[in-house]
Amino acid sequence: MAKTGAERQQDWRDRRKAAAMRDRAAVAPRLPGVPAAEAPAPAPVDLLTPRPAAEAPAPGQRYSEWADEHLIVSAGRKRGQRWKTLAWQVEPVDRAGAGGAIVVLRCASQAGKTSVALVVGAGRLLCGEPVLVVTPAARPAGSTFSRERLEPLLASPPLVRYLHHERVGGLARSSSLTYRTLSTGGSVSVAGAESPSQLAARGASCVLADEIARFPASAGREGPPIPLALERTADWRETRSVLLTSTPVLPGDAMDQWYSSGDQRHWFVSCSCGHAWSPEWKHVAADPPAIVCPECGRRYPDGPEHVNLVEGGHWRPTSDAEDPEVISYSLPRWLSAASTLRACVTDRKRAERKNTLAVWRRTCAAVPSDPDPSEVVDVSPIEARREPMDHWPPADVSIAFGGTDVQADRLEVAILGFPRDRSWSAVLAYHVIRGRPAYAEPWAKLQKVLDGAGVRLCAIDAGFEPRPVRLLAQRDRRVVPIRGMAGDGRMPIEAPAPGGKSWCHVVGADPLKRDLLQKVDSGWLRLPRAPWCTSSWLRSLTAEHEERVERAGRVVTRWVVHHRRNEAMDACLYALAVSNLVPAERTGRRRRFVRLAS
Structure with missing residues (x-):
């Protein structure tokens, strides 16, 4: 007699139950001479204690060396290649990774500042620590950061080996934009600077704030968002990692205030004549594009000579820090090996024709600038x-x-x-x-x-x-x-x-x-x-x-x-x-x- 649908479903449940019991018996620990039925139950697993991954940075290891050894580029035109830390990135990465300081990075656009934050965040995650990423707004900035930066990083080696693939909450329904956990005990959440509830949702030993110059003046009615985010690191005061990055916008904005409170480090290069200086735009020749030494007049044209010059530089403080805990850096685009002098000169000429020099000063020279007269409408x-x-x-x-x-x-x-x-x-x-x-x-x-x-x-x-x-x-x-x-x-x-x-x-x-x-x-x-x-x-x-x-x-x-x-x-x-x-x-x-x- 043919079985009914209910009977077939019950048989399927019985088979699944028997298979699950066989699997548990196969993996249960057994003592010599002790039957499986009398084997002791497995010890409970502690899911709260951090368990650093094998690829995690060792205690005292520099994060730049660790990243060059273990990380893979997860996005962009170099996706899939071995990560290579640029010379100017080494000190900010190591300072932020070591913890105990607030690292402020005022950098030109598309020079690699967000990559510094991703390296620090990846190291902390593999060490089993909670990471908080703060963006100017939950949407679209936060969703874009999650989709284009964070998710590719988590899906690349070595983090993908420890990632829990389930998502806690959804982008449209969760109070925190994204919350992902790793088997190492680490977790990463993305919050919008305009939401005090997202900033206060959970504690973090690592705070990565991106584009802080575009943060709102207040998170709701509770005050500036950056101090609210730093309150989440109270339990890790001595070892916390705090990295604030942004392209500057206006004088007196959040980035300008945090940068001015630090020691204001600039990237110094050395000429063959022995003169060391931090090249400004007045030291860049337009035709042909080259950096000119102000002491001996030697030209370093675009190409290998420019790359060798900037890669051989070093950071040097230019001011006394108002806050001893803050270390601030500033880097224009022509001092990054990721860009070319020709592109900087072309952008400058276009800005002069379009009367948009203020935009060029912010995005290329990495200095805050008031709007040009052409940018302000006469009302x-x-x-x-x-x-x-x-x-x-x-x-x-x-x-x-x-x-x-x-x-x-x-x-x-x-x-x-x-x-x-x-x-x-x-x-x-x-x-x-x-x-x-x-x-x-x-x-x-x-x-x-x-x-x-x-x-x-x-x-x-x-x-x-x-x-x-x-x-x-x-x-x-x-x-x-x-x-x-x-x-x-x-x-x-x-x-x-x-x-x-x-x-x-x-x-x-x-x-x-x-x-x-x-x-x-x-x-x-x-x-x-x-x-x-x-x-x-x-x-x-x-x-x-x-x-x-x-x-x-x-x-x-x-x-x-x-x-x-x-x-x-x-x-x-x-x-x-x-x-x-x-x-x-x-x-x-x-x-x-x-x-x-x-």
């Missing part, structure tokens, strides 16, 4: 057109639309009002709602704002936190989820196809930006003399400008950001986009494409 004409609050909002406003830009710790909402004929628009109000968008509190406050302003429709960016935006859209028919897409050929706004998988409207960012900037310049967008409508807010409203460049023989358009905050621009863009939608088009019963009203 005084727009500021002069602001209207008094006595007659605000305008009496002709008949309908209002909202746009919400979602950030890691807040929502920024712009309310735009229109007359019946849509001949102009006015920014009626602008609200900043504090709170993490993963929680319900800021969304409840947003609904109160929409109720008070009588908003007909409100577009909300769903690219950062899609789940709460989708839930809110299901409850509130005024909410229009959107995603911004770049490209000249896109429609300003496109509704999702009926019956399709997409549930968001797609906003063509490029045509909307052109339209908004034109309306701001022409006075079509009216602004009040409100406390929030300051010159800084107006720069945020005009934070980007269009630039046409030639690439691969054709002219393409790119948008250049010249102000560090563009939330006002995005929020007004979304409100302008949603003003062209009606409820019938949201349900898919009308045409799919909606053009901007003229």
Whole structure:
């Protein structure tokens, strides 16, 4: 008689149980002359005590020597090759690996500063210690670091042999962005500098903070993020490893403050005449590219002579440290063997033509710089057109639309009002709602704002936190989820196809930006003399400008950001986009494409 499905499943369970019992009996320790049934149970395994790996740095061993012997390059054009520590990287790697000091590395972009952090983190993980990586924001900076830097490192020898392949939590759901453990007892977690809960989630003996010049001034309401992260190392005060790296941005930012508190070491090279100096840009000749000795005038052209010169250098303090625990380093790109003098000279000439010398000074010379005049938009004409609050909002406003830009710790909402004929628009109000968008509190406050302003429709960016935006859209028919897409050929706004998988409207960012900037310049967008409508807010409203460049023989358009905050621009863009939608088009019963009203 054929067995039923339930009987076959029970037989399968019995076979699996018997196989598991045979496996346990086969691996159980047995004493000579003692039957298997009487063999003692295996000793419990201590999962909390660190068990350094065989490839871990030995006590007292220099991390640079250990890395050259054991590590494999995990990403980039040299992926799969044996790791080779550059001459300038040796001392920062060894100082950070030895622990007991705060190492600050102010370095040009693409010179190898993040590789220093990865080497130190890999050594600490193999020694069975917890590592905390801090990025400017959980998303996208933290997710990008995890995907492009951390995961390839963990998947490369020797760490891959000790990696627990299960992920604790997920990128979208865990309070800590990434948390991975090794069988050595080590663990690594990635946290955003804007989140005090992520910074305080767990202790760490090693803190690696990347791009600290772009850290927010405060992690929520709890103060600067770097001191909060250092509090996590209290149990390892004498042996902790702290490495702060960044490309400089502005004078007085976090990187500038930490670098100035140290002994400010520079990379000195020695000429054949015996003169030792730290080459500045004035010591670099442009045609042909070469470093020139200021004492004897000898030229070290691009190529082997330049590489031999910089690889034979050494670090030298140039100032007395304000904090004896801080050791700070500064390295421009032309003193790294990973770059060429020709590339530095080409970037300098391009910056002079484009009036972007401030960007070049930050990314190539590794010095903080105030924005160039060309990077600062003159908003005084727009500021002069602001209207008094006595007659605000305008009496002709008949309908209002909202746009919400979602950030890691807040929502920024712009309310735009229109007359019946849509001949102009006015920014009626602008609200900043504090709170993490993963929680319900800021969304409840947003609904109160929409109720008070009588908003007909409100577009909300769903690219950062899609789940709460989708839930809110299901409850509130005024909410229009959107995603911004770049490209000249896109429609300003496109509704999702009926019956399709997409549930968001797609906003063509490029045509909307052109339209908004034109309306701001022409006075079509009216602004009040409100406390929030300051010159800084107006720069945020005009934070980007269009630039046409030639690439691969054709002219393409790119948008250049010249102000560090563009939330006002995005929020007004979304409100302008949603003003062209009606409820019938949201349900898919009308045409799919909606053009901007003229």
